[in-house]
Amino acid sequence: MKSSIFTRLMSAITPHSDNYFILFNNLADCAVRASKVLAMMTAVSDDDKFEEYFAEIRKIESEADEYTKEILLSLHKTFITPFDRREIRELAMALDDIIDFMEDIPQSAKIYGRSSFTPEMVALAQILLRASEKVRETVHMLGDMKNAERILHNCEEINLIEGEGDHVMRAGMMRLFAEESDARTIMRSKVLYDLFEEAIDSCQDASDVIHGVVLERI
Numbered sequence: 001m002k003s004s005i006f007t008r009l010m011s012a013i014t015p016h017s018d019n020y021f022i023l024f025n026n027l028a029d030c031a032v033r034a035s036k037v038l039a040m041m042t043a044v045s046d047d048d049k050f051e052e053y054f055a056e057i058r059k060i061e062s063e064a065d066e067y068t069k070e071i072l073l074s075l076h077k078t079f080i081t082p083f084d085r086r087e088i089r090e091l092a093m094a095l096d097d098i099i100d101f102m103e104d105i106p107q108s109a110k111i112y113g114r115s116s117f118t119p120e121m122v123a124l125a126q127i128l129l130r131a132s133e134k135v136r137e138t139v140h141m142l143g144d145m146k147n148a149e150r151i152l153h154n155c156e157e158i159n160l161i162e163g164e165g166d167h168v169m170r171a172g173m174m175r176l177f178a179e180e181s182d183a184r185t186i187m188r189s190k191v192l193y194d195l196f197e198e199a200i201d202s203c204q205d206a207s208d209v210i211h212g213v214v215l216e217r218i
Contacts, residue, residue: 020071020074020081020082021142021143023067023071024091024092024142025136027067027071028095028132028136028139029136030060030063030095031064031098031102031136031203032132032136034061034099034102034132035125035129035132035133036129037053037056037060038057038105038106041053041106041125042117042125047114050106050109050114054106057106058103060099061100061102061103064096064099067096068096071088072092075089082143083213087209087213090205090209091209094205094206094209095135095202095206097199098132098199098202098206101195101196101202102199105192105195105196105199108188108195109188109192112184112188115185118175118176119172120169120171121189121192121193123168124168124172127161127164127165128165128199128200128203130161131158131161134157134158134161135158135203135206137154138151138155138210139206139210142213145217148214148218152214154207155207155210155211155214158203159207162200162204169193169196169197172189173190
């Protein structure tokens with residue numbers, strides 16, 4: 001009887017491990033939503049549309065921050081977690097970083113002066129969208145190790161997408177230095193290329209954490 005009461009009490013005050021998967025799913029959903037908006041932003045040159053898309057990305061980033069905080073706070077309240085606490089923290093931070101870097105892109109574009117995104121930046125936004133969608137698909141399978149093979153395959157695909165991003169970024173930088181002489185434009189473009197790269201790399205970081213989680217459990 002005492003054991004039953006204790007179990008019910010602990011269940012009431014302790015977050016369920018399933019909640020982590022729900023929060024991870026929410027974070028991954030935010031990454032895809034933000035990347036879709038960013039992709040639309042890079043394809044237009046209208047200032048009003050830019051501000052509209054920027055506001056939407058900021059809203060999504062704030063929502064993602066709340067999910068991340070909830071995950072990190074839950075680590076102090078949960079006795080049993082679905083996998084290692086360090087891995088939970090790293091995955092939450094990697095997913096959050098994807099969205100943070102997405103927000104930094106329009107923020108930096110405004111700081112250095114609004115102008116059109118280069119064709120390579122438009123391509124990088126599409127690559128980031130593909131990477132985010134693949135991360136979301138992978139995160140949504142993480143709650144069931146029966147999906148281990150598919151998860152590992154997705155991690156390989158995310159790695160390939162990240163490689164595509166590196167190739168496009170380098171091509172953009174080469175064209176920038178070959179064709180542009182204005183220092184401000186060069187600085188602006190380099191900052192934006194770096195942020196696109198960081199966002200795509202964060203997709204790879206999330207994939208690497210998931211890859212490690214799965215390998216330890218199969």
